[in-house]
Every structure is written in structure tokens, then in C-alpha cells.
Amino acid sequence: MNFSEQIISWYNDNKRELPWRNTTDAYIIWLSEIILQQTRVEQGLPYFYRFLERFPDISSFANAREDEILNLWQGLGYYSRGRNMLKTAQLIQDQYNGVFPVKYDDLIKLKGIGEYTAAAISSFAANETRAVVDGNVSRVLARYLGIDEPINSTKGKKIFQNIADELLDLNDPATHNQAIMEFGAIICKPKNPACGTCVLRLDCVAFKTNAIKYLPVKLKKVKIRERFFNYLLITDGEKILMNKRGENDIWANMYEMPLVETNTLLEIDELVKLPQLQQLGDKMAIKGHTTIIKHVLTHQHLYIRFIELRDFPENLQKGWFYTDVNNLDKLALPRSIFIFIKKFFNF
DNA sequence: AACCCGGGGAG
DNA sequence: CTCCCAGGGTT
Known part of the structure; x- marks a missing residue:
């Protein structure tokens, strides 16, 4: 089995049941993806339910007041996500007749949607062959292939995106993307990864060279x-x-x-x-x-x-x-x- | 390329 | 304490 087949096989046996999987509704996927930016699944889950109940579709979201969105977003952090969502919902209502776009090239133009989120929505909602690269993916790839280029440098981001594109399963990009992120979150964790039960460990460069501790490399953060x-x-x-x-x-x-x-x-x-x-x-x-x-x-x-x-x-x-x-x-x-x-x- | 934008949980 | 989370926008 190649990399993608191994990851997907693991995923089918070990995935969590999450409410935004098993749907191709771009609105619901968008909602989940924005909430999950820089946010753990457990922290985002109650907000996802709350928002979906209050705003079951794009038009209800587009008609909301910013105050109410921020109030619902309270406690989740990175509040510009909520403000950008309102702008995007209004634009979709006006310029897309309320039909949520699913093409990467359309999505990438929207406020609050960057490369990761555009790849996620387009692959999950429409099976577009776009590889997601989030913190999980770059960590898995850095270790598996033994790459010490910083994952958050401009050069590093390009490298990891290119590798992710090459490894992507063109027949089932949606499952592949879900699988590699889930694998990073459950097995190839930042600290104390579960290498003992990892199905990739025999091919993993970092595991073979005892470099798990040192990968991925990340650029230092700024002063406080x-x-x-x-x-x-x-x-x-x-x-x-x-x-x-x-x-x-x-x-x-x-x-x-x-x-x-x-x-x-x-x-x-x-x-x-x-x-x-x-x-x-x-x-x-x-x-x-x-x-x-x-x-x-x-x-x-x-x-x-x-x-x-x-x-x-x-x-x-x-x-x-x-x-x-x-x-x-x-x-x-x-x-x-x-x-x-x-x-x-x-x- | 550097900096800004939250809050929480793990170790 | 430090690190990082299904990142994106601005300068």
C-alpha cells in the first residue's frame, strides 16, 4: 500500500464521528472549517451546534447582525473569523444567489477563506482534487519524509503544499484529506505521538532516525x-x-x-x-x-x-x-x- | 517576511 | 512555564 492507501485504511478503522463529516453541504462544511481554524475539535464542537441551530443556512447567516454573531462567537477567540463570515455570507447571498460556491478558485477569493479552507471545502463538498495543508498535515509530512524546513516559513509552506499535492489520492481527495488530518490529530500528535501503534512507522524517516522529537521545525514566535x-x-x-x-x-x-x-x-x-x-x-x-x-x-x-x-x-x-x-x-x-x-x- | 488576531488544554 | 490547535489578514 502506498502512503494514501495506508492513511485512508487507518482512517476507515479509527475515525471519530464528527457532525460535519458525511455531508457535502458547502455551507455546513464552511461553518465547521472556519470554527476549527486554530481551534481544537472539542472546543469548537459546541459552537458548531449553536451556530448551525441559529443559522441553518447561508441566507439566515447573511441576514444576521454582527453583534449577534460576535455574541455567539464569544469565548472562541479570533473574532475576525465571525466578522469575515458575515461579509462572506452577504456576498454569497448577493453575488451567488445564495448558492455556496464549491470551486477552489471561487472560494479563495472570499473573506476568511485561505488556501487551507478553500482546499477543504472544495474537496469535501465537490471532490475537487486539492490537498489540504494544516498543522496536522505539515507535521505528518515533515516526520514521515524527514523534512527539516520550517513548516511556517514561506519556502516551507510551498514545499509542504507541493508534497501534499503529490501524495493526494486523486480518486478520493475528500477522504484522503480527512484521513491525513485525523491521523495527525490522533496518532502523529505534536507531543508523545503514538509511534507504537503507527501504521506508517516502518516507512517514517523521523521514526527510523529517532528524530520525531525534532520534527517538525517551526520558526520562533515574536515577542510578547x-x-x-x-x-x-x-x-x-x-x-x-x-x-x-x-x-x-x-x-x-x-x-x-x-x-x-x-x-x-x-x-x-x-x-x-x-x-x-x-x-x-x-x-x-x-x-x-x-x-x-x-x-x-x-x-x-x-x-x-x-x-x-x-x-x-x-x-x-x-x-x-x-x-x-x-x-x-x-x-x-x-x-x-x-x-x-x-x-x-x-x- | 513580519506581525497581528483568543482562548484553552496538554505536558 | 512552553507549545499548539482542521489559519487568515494586513502591512
Whole structure:
């Protein structure tokens, strides 16, 4: 058996039952693929069900409001995925008469769909012969063939895509693609791969040369920025002052309390002297504050605390608005904000 | 090519 | 702690 036959044979015996398999509905496949970008299957599963129930087809998705999509996406991270999905759904509604495209060359033009996702949808929905290359695939290939080119360099991506294309089963690209990803997730795992039960181990260069530990090679990641977020908690228990975030920074278009960001960690009494706080009114006083929570993102470490003010401010800044506390569950909140609010108001 | 964009789980 | 997950967009 060649590589593809071995992988597919293993897959038929060992695959998980996942709800987005056994369908050729491009909309459902698209939904699952976007949710699963940089996301583990277990984490994405409940979101997949939630979205499919609320938006059973492309037209219901296209008619949604961005706020509702972000609210449903809350907690999953990489929120631009949700915003891009709305744009794509609207474009498909308008320019494709609501029929989801299944050709790679059409898919690749859509917002939020790159090489991987275009290959996945076109092969799963229409058996187009496009090889997927995700983290699983590049890891399997790097080990099996003993390739030490970094999988995330421009050159490396080209190399692994070319190899994946050559190995692809042209008669059943869909199953081949599913199989190699599943194999990477279950057997050829990043750490402690199950080489003992691997059907490819006798042909695997990394296994034969004891190089599993060192493959795949990946380029170093960039340095992490530290930021200090002081959130102003202004509430009487029934209404609360909130802010809608802008387009550019993290958590774009999502909601939070009024934010005072500082470059360093300030003591509470230093914080009160800041112009952002002085501008709020004449006699602004602090009622209390929380300890600092460290919120870890891929490129940033956020040090977050919540400062409760005694009175409502006289002057509101742009983007600030009062809302009923009972309305908070309808707003898309960053995870750390959501957790704090839940605890504070006893939700 | 480098950087940005979340949150969670494994080891 | 570190690494990585069914990646993609922007500069």
C-alpha cells in the first residue's frame, strides 16, 4: 500500500464521528472549517451546534447582525473569523444567489477563506482534487519524509503544499484529506505521538532516525507585549456603563467597560490623577478595586483590574453608553470581562 | 517576511 | 512555564 492507501485504511478503522463529516453541504462544511481554524475539535464542537441551530443556512447567516454573531462567537477567540463570515455570507447571498460556491478558485477569493479552507471545502463538498495543508498535515509530512524546513516559513509552506499535492489520492481527495488530518490529530500528535501503534512507522524517516522529537521545525514566535487595562466599573446594580471597542485593536467591535490603559502598572492613587479619570467629573471617587488578573493572548499579556467608582460620571466619552445589567448577556464580551461580570452580578 | 488576531488544554 | 490547535489578514 502506498502512503494514501495506508492513511485512508487507518482512517476507515479509527475515525471519530464528527457532525460535519458525511455531508457535502458547502455551507455546513464552511461553518465547521472556519470554527476549527486554530481551534481544537472539542472546543469548537459546541459552537458548531449553536451556530448551525441559529443559522441553518447561508441566507439566515447573511441576514444576521454582527453583534449577534460576535455574541455567539464569544469565548472562541479570533473574532475576525465571525466578522469575515458575515461579509462572506452577504456576498454569497448577493453575488451567488445564495448558492455556496464549491470551486477552489471561487472560494479563495472570499473573506476568511485561505488556501487551507478553500482546499477543504472544495474537496469535501465537490471532490475537487486539492490537498489540504494544516498543522496536522505539515507535521505528518515533515516526520514521515524527514523534512527539516520550517513548516511556517514561506519556502516551507510551498514545499509542504507541493508534497501534499503529490501524495493526494486523486480518486478520493475528500477522504484522503480527512484521513491525513485525523491521523495527525490522533496518532502523529505534536507531543508523545503514538509511534507504537503507527501504521506508517516502518516507512517514517523521523521514526527510523529517532528524530520525531525534532520534527517538525517551526520558526520562533515574536515577542510578547505587556499592557495594563484598568476597567472602570460604573453601576448602580441595575444599569452599567459600557464601551464599544474600535476596529483595529484586539476584540474589535466587542464590548467592555470604559477602559483606561496605562503603559506601566500604576498604584490606585496614581491612577486617580490621570486626566482620563479627572475628565469624568469634579468629585470622582473610587469605591473599590479588584486584584490584577493576567489575561494571556498569543502576542500580548494583559494585566486587568476593575476599578469601581462611587458615582456616575458627569461627562461620557465617545462610545460609552449605559445599558441594563440584564442586557449584558446579549453583548459580545471578551472572556475576562465576561467572567468578571458574571461573578460580580451573580449571574 | 513580519506581525497581528483568543482562548484553552496538554505536558 | 512552553507549545499548539482542521489559519487568515494586513502591512
